[in-house]
Amino acid sequence: MAGVYSKERKRKLEDENRAFQAEWEGDFFFTKGKKEGTALCLICRETVHGNKRYNLNRHYTSIHSQFEEKFPKKFKIREEKLQSLKKSFACERSTLFNAMNKNELITKASYQVTEILAQKMKPFSDAEIVKECVVTVCKTLFSHLPNSKQILDEVSKLQLSDLTCMRRSQDLAANIALNITDELQQSKYFSLALDSSTDITSISQLLLFVKYVSKDCVVKENFLGMIPMTGQTRATKEKEYPDVYDFSWWLKVAFLTDTMCIMNETLTRLQGHYNNIVTKMISIVFSQEQKLNMYIEELSNSDYSSFPSVKTLFDENPDESQDVSDLIKLLTDLKNEMSLRFSDFRKYQEPFRLVENPWSITTANIAHLSVFGYEARDLKNELIDLQHDTELKSVFEEKKKNKAHYEFWKAVEKDKFPNLIDCTQKILYVFASTYVCESTFSKLKFIKNKYRSRLTSENVENILRISVPSQPANIDAILESCERFRHSTSTN
Numbered sequence: 001m002a003g004v005y006s007k008e009r010k011r012k013l014e015d016e017n018r019a020f021q022a023e024w025e026g027d028f029f030f031t032k033g034k035k036e037g038t039a040l041c042l043i044c045r046e047t048v049h050g051n052k053r054y055n056l057n058r059h060y061t062s063i064h065s066q067f068e069e070k071f072p073k074k075f076k077i078r079e080e081k082l083q084s085l086k087k088s089f090a091c092e093r094s095t096l097f098n099a100m101n102k103n104e105l106i107t108k109a110s111y112q113v114t115e116i117l118a119q120k121m122k123p124f125s126d127a128e129i130v131k132e133c134v135v136t137v138c139k140t141l142f143s144h145l146p147n148s149k150q151i152l153d154e155v156s157k158l159q160l161s162d163l164t165c166m167r168r169s170q171d172l173a174a175n176i177a178l179n180i181t182d183e184l185q186q187s188k189y190f191s192l193a194l195d196s197s198t199d200i201t202s203i204s205q206l207l208l209f210v211k212y213v214s215k216d217c218v219v220k221e222n223f224l225g226m227i228p229m230t231g232q233t234r235a236t237k238e239k240e241y242p243d244v245y246d247f248s249w250w251l252k253v254a255f256l257t258d259t260m261c262i263m264n265e266t267l268t269r270l271q272g273h274y275n276n277i278v279t280k281m282i283s284i285v286f287s288q289e290q291k292l293n294m295y296i297e298e299l300s301n302s303d304y305s306s307f308p309s310v311k312t313l314f315d316e317n318p319d320e321s322q323d324v325s326d327l328i329k330l331l332t333d334l335k336n337e338m339s340l341r342f343s344d345f346r347k348y349q350e351p352f353r354l355v356e357n358p359w360s361i362t363t364a365n366i367a368h369l370s371v372f373g374y375e376a377r378d379l380k381n382e383l384i385d386l387q388h389d390t391e392l393k394s395v396f397e398e399k400k401k402n403k404a405h406y407e408f409w410k411a412v413e414k415d416k417f418p419n420l421i422d423c424t425q426k427i428l429y430v431f432a433s434t435y436v437c438e439s440t441f442s443k444l445k446f447i448k449n450k451y452r453s454r455l456t457s458e459n460v461e462n463i464l465r466i467s468v469p470s471q472p473a474n475i476d477a478i479l480e481s482c483e484r485f486r487h488s489t490s491t492n
Contacts, residue, residue, distance in 0.1 A: 020051050026082060028060040029067065031089065042085040043067065104479055106157050111475045113160060114168035118466035121447050124165035131160045166459065172473040173462035179471055180210070180222050187212040188422070191429045195437035196229060199448050204229035205457070207437045207444075211429055217410040219428050221436055223468040226444075226461040247320045254309035255327045259334075262295075262306070263288075271435045277406065279352045281432035282345050285338065292335040299324050299331070355406065355424045359387055359396070372426055374419050382420045386412070440468055 020032040020039055030039045030048070039048050039056055043064050048055050060067070071078040113130055117123075135155055142148045184190060190212035198204050208224040266288045270281060295306055302322065304311035314322055345352075350365040363380040370376040386392060392412065399408045406428070414421050447463050448455050466473065 021053070024053070024056055025086075026073075026078070028056045029064070029082060029085060030056050030060075031086065040089075042082070042089055045089075102154065106154065106159070107482075108475055108479060110159050110164065111168050111172065111473075111478065113158075114165045115172055115466060115473060115475070117165065118169055118172070118463045121443060121463065121467050123452060124162040124169070127160035127162065127165050131155070131158050134158075169459070169462045169466060171478050172475075173465040175473045175475075175478050176465050176471065177225075179474065180224070183214050183220070184210065184212060186215050189213075189426055189429045191431050192224070193431040193434050193437055195434045195441075197441045197444070199444060199460075200450060200453050201448070203457075205444060205460075207440055209431070209436045209440075211431050213425050213428060217407075219406070220471070221431075222470040223436075223440065223465055226457065226464060228457040247317060251310065251313060251324075252326075254313045255307065255330070257309045258307040259331075262291075270433050271439075277355065278345075278427060278430040278432045279356050282342070282349050282352065285342050286346075286349065289335060289338050289342075292331055292338070296328055296331050296335070299328050352427055354383075354420070355409070355427050357396075357400075358383065358420070359393070369423055372423060374423060378419045379423070382417045386417055386420060440464065443467055 020030075024030050024039070025042075029042045031042055032038075033040045033047050035047075037049065037051055039051055040046075041048065041059060041064075046059070046063075048059050071081045113127055114124070117127060117130075135152065138148075138151055138155055142151050145151070190210050193209040193211070194206060196204050196206040206227040206229055208227070209221055210224045211219070211221045213219050266284060269284050298304070298306055302324075304314065310324075310327075314320070339346075348368060350361055351368045353361050354366060354369070361383070363383055366379045366383050367376040369379060392408075395411045396408045399406075409421060409424050412421055443464060444460065447467075448460050
């Protein structure tokens with residue numbers, strides 16, 4: 001007859017709930033072990049597994065039987081010996097803890113030096129030079145102190161080889177990426193900015209930035225990653241240019257010189273973190289578009305006041321034709337291109353001013369924002385309620401004085417104005433330009449130069465993640481995770 005085999009789970013010691021008994025200290029010179037279900041002998045420091053009186057008694061009688069003769073029970077000398085052993089063990093544990101704490105501080109200092117080198121985009125091979133400088137400074141400043149040798153010994157323990165710093169940079173970058181990912185998961189909306197450029201090895205690198213609002217209502221722009229676009233980068237073929245003695249050619253050069261100066265002024269205004277709100281970008285772009293109309297009108301009336309290079313060329317060549325129809329056409333094409341590129345923003349220019357000043361728009365303006373999925377009626381009602389809230393008006397005026405009026409929305413109650421707050425978040429998420437990508441390309445070219453051209457894309461990405469202004473790495477969290485890993489591996 002066939003039987004049924006039942007496989008029972010093997011019982012573990014920790015499942016038996018065996019607690020260490022206080023009287024075992026005096027009976028067998030044992031104390032509670034570091035791991036649950038263990039006891040530590042105060043005499044030989046051996047760990048006995050299984051908190052059972054039989055196990056501890058067997059160890060004590062078989063290995064330390066002479067203790068029973070030298071220190072008999074119920075005598076004062078036994079109690080004094082027990083207290084002496086406990087005190088000695090406590091000192092050993094304190095010494096070990098202090099040593100571990102020192103090692104942790106040394107490791108933390110190594111991370112901090114690596115972080116500074118990455119932020120300054122310096123080679124990690126410079127870390128040994130930093131260590132040499134620190135040792136020299138300590139010798140000079142602390143030589144008169146009684147513990148100067150101890151200070152130098154601790155500084156000398158710093159691990160700052162280039163390979164160590166490379167590993168540290170990987171940990172720092174991973175921590176920053178994890179923090180950004182956690183914040184993104186809690187953010188309702190975000191936007192991306194992407195741009196590409198070639199590095200010194202002719203590899204096209206795609207940079208990604210993300211913009212979002214954190215849970216504490218702070219608008220953040222963070223480096224998201226770098227993707228190498230492997231492949232052949234073709235060089236441009238040489239072009240033949242017309243005779244440099246041709247006046248029409250020089251006229252175009254003068255015109256382009258003046259036009260580039262005009263456009264560079266606009267680009268400069270668009271750059272920087274102070275113009276990271278899309279509403280400011282729209283104002284600057286439409287202002288430039290209106291100026292282009294003015295320049296076209298000036299050229300049509302032979303007014304070259306806005307084009308000094310063209311004016312100088314005409315003054316030096318009075319016999320040449322002053323036909324500027326080609327220049328007017330170029331300006332007209334430029335204006336039309338700008339109008340087409342930013343046409344989507346034109347109808348939202350006034351509604352977008354909601355984030356700058358909700359008292360400057362009308363209910364008719366804000367109704368256009370219903371395209372984002374809101375009911376026009378809800379937006380209008382909330383706007384009217386907000387505009388008649390005198391307390392919020394005072395808060396806004398105070399923020400405006402400090403040029404921090406975007407922070408006004410932190411004071412707005414989400415329960416009372418849910419649609420307005422959600423709408424402002426969508427507007428604040430939009431990247432105003434790809435300036436963050438373009439400025440990071442400068443860092444990329446500085447990091448991966450002709451002396452460091454063999455840096456891998458992964459290492460370059462890690463350095464960029466640390467060097468690009470964003471939230472710093474949490475070094476204490478890194479050290480804590482390393483400590484947990486050491487504990488988990490030591491108990492297996």
